[in-house]
Amino acid sequence: MSDSDSEIELQLSSHALAALQAFKSEEQQREEEFQRLMNKADMEYEKKRREQGMELFKEDWQLSQFWYDEDTAATLADALLGGADENTVIAIISAPSVYSAILKKNDSEVPTKHIYLFEFDKRFALLSGEDKFFYYDFAKPLDFDDSLKGKVDRIMVDPPFLNEHCQTNFSITTKALLAPNTNEKTSNGVLKHRLVSCTGERMAETVTRLYPEIKVTTFYPQHANGLSNEFFCYANFECDKWKFSEEA
16 A cells, blocks of 8 residues: 555545544534423423424434425425314324424414324424323334323324334224214314325325225325435325325
8 A cells, every 4th residue: 555545544534533523523412402401401492392393303214214394294284283173183193293393383373282292202202292292112003091092083194114014003003093083073164084194105005905095195295305215195185285196
């Protein structure tokens, strides 16, 4: 190896070391900020929870965490809230970015306070607040607090893995949570019952078999970090955000 080769290798190593140190510093700052909020020692807790939202949480790809982009999260939030009233109960399973989008809305845009987040990642209790957070492990689809079983009017699920086992277990949870669909309407004249599932295009056959009442819609969810898998939005209702796809 020549002296020039050694110098290049040393320079690359120095750059790599500097990048690693910068990464560790950023992670430490993020962890310190997160811990302050978890301890609620920061007087700006509520403001930061609403405004920073998903910026507080780094994706863990080992948990198949891929956040929706802002437009997608806002669209799904609007679909869940559309026509709801103060008695509407909403559950969001494994889609914290949609919960965050709801938090960012003005209070006048959120007609109900009964909005709950089901998540495996316990960090998100910070986002929803402990009183609206349910720890959820899809490997144990019925192993959570019974208080909402059979009482949820609207539900959105985003299974983290594109396989039949994961999708099936999510459907078990969904069916346990949903209130019977009696075609009852909210005080705003809109059907209370709504079901949304966002998952990969290749799961279409499985999803429509597990939820016979839902169809592929014209809305295509997008992810902030450019997830390559094509995603579909499946739902049992049409709204101003989407229609049923003619290709379905």
